[in-house]
Amino acid sequence: MIKDADVVIVGTGAAGLFCALHFTKDTRILMITKDAMDKSDSFLAQGGMCMLRDEDDYDAYFEDTMKAGHYENNRQSVEIMIRSSQNIASELTGYGVKFQKDGKNFLFTREGGHSRPRILFHEDITGKEITSTLLENVLKRKNIEILEYTSMLDIICDDNNSCCGIVMCNKDGDISLVRADYTVLACGGLGGLYKHSTNFKHITGDALAIAYKHGIKVENVSYIQMHPTTLYSEKQGRRFLISESVRGEGAILLNKKKERFCDELMPRDIVAAEIKKQMEKDSMPYVWLSMENIPQDEIRNHFPNILEQCLKEGYDPVNGYIPVVPAQHYFMGGIKVNSNSRTSMPYLYAVGETSCNGVHGRNRLASNSLLESMVFAKRAADEIQGEILSKINKPRNLDDDYFIKLVNYKDYKDIKTLGIKYKTIVLNEIEKEINEIEKGDKIHE
Numbered sequence: 105m106i107k108d109a110d111v112v113i114v115g116t117g118a119a120g121l122f123c124a125l126h127f128t129k130d131t132r133i134l135m136i137t138k139d140a141m142d143k144s145d146s147f148l149a150q151g152g153m154c155m156l157r158d159e160d161d162y163d164a165y166f167e168d169t170m171k172a173g174h175y176e177n178n179r180q181s182v183e184i185m186i187r188s189s190q191n192i193a194s195e196l197t198g199y200g201v202k203f204q205k206d207g208k209n210f211l212f213t214r215e216g217g218h219s220r221p222r223i224l225f226h227e228d229i230t231g232k233e234i235t236s237t238l239l240e241n242v243l244k245r246k247n248i249e250i251l252e253y254t255s256m257l258d259i260i261c262d263d264n265n266s267c268c269g270i271v272m273c274n275k276d277g278d279i280s281l282v283r284a285d286y287t288v289l290a291c292g293g294l295g296g297l298y299k300h301s302t303n304f305k306h307i308t309g310d311a312l313a314i315a316y317k318h319g320i321k322v323e324n325v326s327y328i329q330m331h332p333t334t335l336y337s338e339k340q341g342r343r344f345l346i347s348e349s350v351r352g353e354g355a356i357l358l359n360k361k362k363e364r365f366c367d368e369l370m371p372r373d374i375v376a377a378e379i380k381k382q383m384e385k386d387s388m389p390y391v392w393l394s395m396e397n398i399p400q401d402e403i404r405n406h407f408p409n410i411l412e413q414c415l416k417e418g419y420d421p422v423n424g425y426i427p428v429v430p431a432q433h434y435f436m437g438g439i440k441v442n443s444n445s446r447t448s449m450p451y452l453y454a455v456g457e458t459s460c461n462g463v464h465g466r467n468r469l470a471s472n473s474l475l476e477s478m479v480f481a482k483r484a485a486d487e488i489q490g491e492i493l494s495k496i497n498k499p500r501n502l503d504d505d506y507f508i509k510l511v512n513y514k515d516y517k518d519i520k521t522l523g524i525k526y527k528t529i530v531l532n533e534i535e536k537e538i539n540e541i542e543k544g545d546k547i548h549e
């Protein structure tokens with residue numbers, strides 16, 4: 105079966121949804137997602153979303169982002185992100201997102217690596233507040249269709265090696281094709297490839313593997329962020345995050361003897377490394393986090409979700425300590441894109457965590473990712489819409505016979521094996537790059 109769309113967007117996280125909302129209401133958009141539409145990492149974001157507070161904060165925000173990223177960030181991307189942040193925040197409030205306020209003014213929280221509070225938040229469920237509101241708005245649009253439990257298995261390329269759609273598979277294993285003028289990959293990160301990760305298990309870097317398969321440029325595949333503080337648990341499955349804003353509001357890290365051992369507000373990679381070192385010294389599988397410096401009302405009002413989850417696991421953060429351990433959390437690398445999210449393949453865009461525009465450098469500054477996802481998703485939509493309206497590209501001849509011949513169905517016969525193959529491609533590329541870095545052979549373009 106062939107389905108037609110002007111734009112197909114793979115992924116219903118913040119990046120995919122924000123992108124979809126920026127097309128005109130007569131653009132036929134098809135969105136697909138591997139799981140239920142509300143099962144994306146965007147829903148899990150706790151701490152918040154950065155916003156430039158005022159002009160006086162520009163230099164400090166820029167420097168904090170660059171410093172966290174070890175100055176490997178793309179300066180133009182950082183500038184675009186920061187300069188766009190106030191517009192994104194006001195668009196979000198326009199859609200109905202409720203950021204915490206004191207009367208008419210936004211309230212700001214702080215996380216590691218930030219020299220001042222500049223993070224908008226909604227309790228400790230900012231991602232759910234933003235993403236569910238975007239989803240509600242998307243569901244009201246008649247021009248946008250969402251297919252759940254539908255996985256992209258591959259992209260389809262024409263004889264000019266331009267993208268012209270995707271191969272997808274529903275939960276019954278039925279394979280079908282989408283013929284689209286433009287394809288946007290908004291598939292999130294790759295935490296599902298790791299045993300200990302804060303990410304959903306189904307987010308496994310599929311778009312990256314597909315990019316490698318087709319020779320699409322990928323950048324910094326080994327730049328993987330460990331979050332310093334996830335709740336220690338012996339249970340299998342996703343690790344529960346203890347947001348960095350808990351430390352931003354005063355929580356401290358303690359060793360086995362309940363002594364402080366590091367500056368909790370250093371960038372994530374540094375704090376994660378300090379914790380690992382301390383765990384080795386103490387021969388413990390975790391360190392302690394104490395919230396005793398945070399007023400009890402603040403814990404209950406600002407962090408109700410974290411409080412509830414800790415109590416469920418048998419720890420009371422109000423009256424005691426909780427065990428925390430670093431876990432895989434975020435992917436700074438990705439499919440290489442320009443500042444409008446265009447990949448190296450014509451008609452193919454990548455947005456959000458799947459993409460790499462260099463904004464985060466080697467290490468993401470806390471709460472820059474929801475913002476980055478939406479800033480560059482909007483830019484992708486604007487560029488694509490501009491091309492559609494101006495008819496810059498001549499219509500491609502993709503009649504049914506020709507289109508079907510582009511697809512090698514044999515490749516998709518055994519989906520389980522394909523999944524393993526994709527996972528292996530990505531893990532091998534990560535290892536290869538780590539080796540190159542260790543040997544000093546990695547080339548920065």
Ligand SMILES: Cc1cc2nc3c(=O)[nH]c(=O)nc-3n(C[C@H](O)[C@H](O)[C@H](O)COP(=O)(O)OP(=O)(O)OC[C@H]3O[C@@H](n4cnc5c(N)ncnc54)[C@H](O)[C@@H]3O)c2cc1C
Pocket residue numbers: 114115116117118119120136137138139141143144145146147148149150151152153154230231254255256257290291292293302303304306307308309310311345433434455456457458470471472473474475477
């Ligand atoms: C626990 C947690 C807390 C976080 N807290 C914050 C925070 O406070 N502030 C902040 O800025 N960032 C935070 N982040 C990071 C942030 O949430 C993500 O980076 C961001 O939401 C990524 O959005 P996305 O749209 O790119 O991807 P996601 O939201 O992960 O969405 C990916 C989508 O792609 C779909 N998909 C993947 N592969 C396929 C395929 N093959 N076929 C079809 N569909 C596919 C998935 O089903 C999903 O719909 C946090 C992340 C986690 C995990």
